[in-house]
Amino acid sequence: MEKADGQVRVVSRDPSGAEQSVTVDRIVSATGYRPDHSIASELRLDLDPVLGSTSQLAPLIDPNDHSCGTVPAHGVDELAHPESGYYAVGVKSYGRAPTFLMATGYEQVRSVVAALAGDWEAARHVQLDLPETGVCSSNLAEAQEQRVGLAAGISGGLLAAPLPVTTVSSSSSSSSGGGCCG
DSSP: OEEETTEEEEEEEOTTOOEEEEEESOOOOOOOOOOOOGGGTTSOOOBOTTTOSBTTTHHHHOTTTOOGGGOOOOOHHHHBOSSTTOBOOGGGGGTTOSOOOHHHHHHHHHHHHHHHTTOHHHHHOOOOOOOSSSSSOSOHHHHHHHTOOBOSSSTTSBTSSOOOOOOOOHHHHHHSOOOSOO
16 A cells, blocks of 8 residues: 555555556445344344344354355245344345355345245245355455356356346236246
8 A cells, every 4th residue: 555645555466466556535444244224223123143133044144154155045934023024135134144145135035025925835945055165265366267256156156147038928927826936
C-alpha cells in the first residue's frame, strides 16, 4: 500500500508474480459477518446465539463440523421460526456460518415457496446433492486458473455452461395436476 494525494494505492501479486494495483479513497476491512435481523425485531425468532441462524439449522451448518460440501440438505422445517409464515432464506439463513452455497439457497427458496403454497409434500422433499470435495476451495489462485465459476454444487461451477430455458404455458401447467414446486 502506498499513500498518495489523500488516496491509497493497493498493489497485489498473483502466484506468478504479476502485479495488479488499484487506487482508492478508502479501505474497508470487512473481517466478519453478522446478519442484521432488525427488520424482524417484532417477530418471534428462534436464533442460535452463536451463529444467528435458526436453532434447527445451526448444528447442520456449524463451520466447526461442516464445510460447504458436507452441509446436509435442509428446507422449510429447518428454516422455520416460531412466527408462523416467517422464513429467512439464502445467506441470511446461515447467520455467521461461512458455508453457504447458492445451490443451497435455491433449494431453500423452492422448499419455502412450496410450503407457503400449501404443498407440504414438495416442501419437505428436499433435493440437494453437493459434492463433499472441490466446492469450497481455499486455493483461490488454483480456482481462478481452472475457471470453475461460483461454487454452487453444480459440476464445473455455476453457469459453466448455458442454462436451458423452458417455457411453460398456463394451459399445460393447470392440466398437469402436480404440486407447485416438486
